[in-house]
Amino acid sequence: MAETEIIHNEKTCNGKLVAIGDALYAIGGKWKLRVILALRSGNNRFNELQRTIPGISAKVLSNELKELELNGFVKRIVHTGTPVVVEYEVTPYSDTLHGILESLSDWGMKHKDKIRKQAGKDMA
């Protein structure tokens, strides 16, 4: 039956839901992706990151970096010396997010278009 394409199997859906939950747990939230993007664009020091990401506080940035490190997206590198320098790097694993980022941004743009058109119609 063709309906299975639309209706889906409930157990499959639940499994996906769990997986989606896992994904959102790891990369959801206000800052995770922004931190990763900031790191990608070449800002690797703590204070540099804080300046690059508007509105983030030291405490929150610290927590985000720890979680990102736990999840394997970021590597913390301490260069001993005088003074001590700490750098953060995105790992190759963070590249696995590429597909998600692409679909999210594609959809986000289309969605905004749709919202703008609705707003236009509301005005008329």
Next chain:
Amino acid sequence: MAETEIIHNEKTCNGKLVAIGDALYAIGGKWKLRVILALRSGNNRFNELQRTIPGISAKVLSNELKELELNGFVKRIVHTGTPVVVEYEVTPYSDTLHGILESLSDWGMKHKDKIRKQAGKDMA
């Protein structure tokens, strides 16, 4: 240069970041996707939804449904009669989320595997 594939253009990235923010704003959060999934699996009445989605309160469910309706994912249908029956339906627009849901769940599953393997190594 081949590096552009990895490093990306900063303005493009910012544009994507905004779009990703828009997307997460619309479908991010704890309940949005769960509500949509519950509706898809045939639960259309308010109390039915509340029973189907573990842990959601009436207030939160009410808010989620309003936001989902505003964003065009859900249609609210009032059947006048005695008693009045209210039903919620997913709209065809919610199908546009399919790509996002697929990449999220794919990635979520792979990510969980990776975490489990790490945990296994930690034990050894």
Next chain:
DNA sequence: CTGTATCCGCCCGGATACTG
């Protein structure tokens, strides 16, 4: 049944000050 209103505890996160 389908919600809304109110109360309220808790936690997120901002500001600031401080340590190494």
Next chain:
DNA sequence: CAGTATCCGGGCGGATACAG
């Protein structure tokens, strides 16, 4: 510079009661 500790206010969301 690289964070941590503390204080604290606002808001999210749960419980309950209530309205249509």
